[in-house]
Amino acid sequence: MKKIELPEKNTWKQILQRPVIDTATLEQQVRGVLNVIKQDGDTAVFQFTRQFDGVQLSSLEVTEEEIAIGIQKVPDELKRAIKQAANNIRVFHEKQRSGIEVVETMAGVRCWRKSVGIDKVGLYIPGGTAPLFSTILMLAIPAQIAGCKEVILCSPPDKEGNLNPAILYAASLTGVHRIFKVGGVQAIGAMAYGTVTIPKVYKIFGPGNQYVTCAKQLVQQEGTAIDMPAGPSEVCVLADTTANASFVAADLLSQAEHGTDSQVLLVSTDTQLIDDVMKELKVQLNDLPRKDLAAKALENSKAVLVKNMDDAIALVNEYAAEHLILSCENDESVAEKITNAGSVFLGNYSPESVGDYASGTNHTLPTNGFARAYSGVSLDSFVKKITYQRLTKEGLSAIAPTVTAMAAAEGLEAHKKAVTIRL
Known part of the structure; x- marks a missing residue:
């Protein structure tokens, strides 16, 4: 992690730049796969699953028997945790319902608006090095509350052609209608275009790597809606002398372990705290099973010392982080001045991990600076607002x-x- 002291404002943009990828080459590769999926359907899905995931499937859809066997493999302790998280997420999202209010704009002219669930939605759940079953809760629960008629799920299989049991349990718990053992670009293409086996959906949700993100953006150009242009995960911590260095280091590492393209940013008014955090990073990093991934992510990350809290607030607003942790004095007052962030965590006892799993807020959030204009996923993401009038x-x-x-x-x-x- 690189320490930068008191940078001039005209250098902020360069300091806050995310890792850059060759989008032209990426788009060409992804578009090639999508075109084959559009033309050959299931045949192409099988082919790309064999090519990219290294597994030859006999069928794409998870059977009821496979779901039942998978659920039995989930430890009771994990089931209880998933149920508690699901309950909190449901409670928070239920409160986002809005009633119908008829407005008479002038005598004899009545207007109103109604929320209607999107009929068909597709959820993409990453597998790979970290099967994100928590994302199912974040997406399927609001879809269920919204009244979506068809909710399908795609996730990449392991080398034996199976999905993680926790994914199957979470999907079953939250009312997902159909589950498919398909990942990557081929999953996005199948949900966008439809195949004999996998139905076409109207909107695709869920995070993924750069290939999945690119595929979502390309199918959006062809008429399939997506939740947002989300990329690699990121966290920014704004900390002052009241912060706990070990807590801050743990928060930075919790995001860095997502993958080598993750980015973490520390902004502080206290040079000693930055030094203490960097020492803690080295200590805590050695205890992580995914330390190689986290270490690589830290290479692209920065700790920035600023003159005062006003500069700190301005800097984090410029960055527009997916996750923003305020480990500072008067955190609620500071939070009032935050205009660009996906989700904000206040105080020393609000780790970003809690929002990732179980507090109730949604963890599907805008990255790569899109928090300047996009919101995270909510109940609104799964509904259309139709207006009516009667004269x-x-x-x-x-x-x-x-x-x-x-x-x-x-x-x-x-x-x-x-x-x-x-x-």
Whole structure:
């Protein structure tokens, strides 16, 4: 981790730059796979699963028997933990429901809005080095609350052609309708275009590596909605003299262990704290099973010393972190000044890990600076907002002069006629 002391503001943009990838080459590779999926369907899915995951499948869909066997393998302690997390997530997202409010904008003109669940949604759940069964809770629960009629799930199989038992348990617990042993670009393509086996969906959710992220962005250009353009995971910690160096180091490492392309950022007003955190990183890193991944991620990460809290706030807003931890005095006051972040964790006892799993908030969040304009996944992500209006004859008469004047001014005579013919 590189320490940067009191940088000038004109250097911030360069300091905060995320790891850069060759997008042109990446897009070419991903588009090639998507085109084959679109043309050959299941045959291509089998082919790419054999090529990329190293397993020859006999079928793509997980059977009821496989689900039952998988659930039996999940330890009771883990089942209890998943149920507790699911309950918290459900409670938080249930509160995001909005009722229908009819607004009479003028006499005889009534307007309202209704939330309607997206009929068909697809969830992508990474497998690989870290099977993220927690993401199923974050996506399937709000989909269920929203009333989505068809919820399918794709996740890459292991070398034996199976999915992690915890993935099967979480999917069963949260009402996922169908589960497929498909990962990577081929999963995104199958859900976007549809195959004989895997149904086409209207919106795709879920994190993934750079290939999955690129595939989601490409299918969006062809008409399949996605949750957001999320990339490698990241955390920023804003800390002052009141922070605990060992806590901060643990938070940085918890994000760094996601993968070599993860990025962590420490911003502090105290040079001694930065030094203490960097010492703690070395100590704690050695105890991690995924220390090689975390160490590689730390190579791309920075600790920035700033003059005061105002500069610290400005810097973290410029960065727009996926996860922002405020380990500082007056954290709630500081939080009020945060305008760009996916999710904010206040105080020394709010580790980002809690939001990742069980506090109730959603961990599917915007990365790579997209928190400047995007929100994390919520109940709203799984619904469409349809507006309605009903006018009485008297209401139409009252609003007619306004509409006809505007239509005439825009040169749209048929618009004007649609009103006057009724009067």
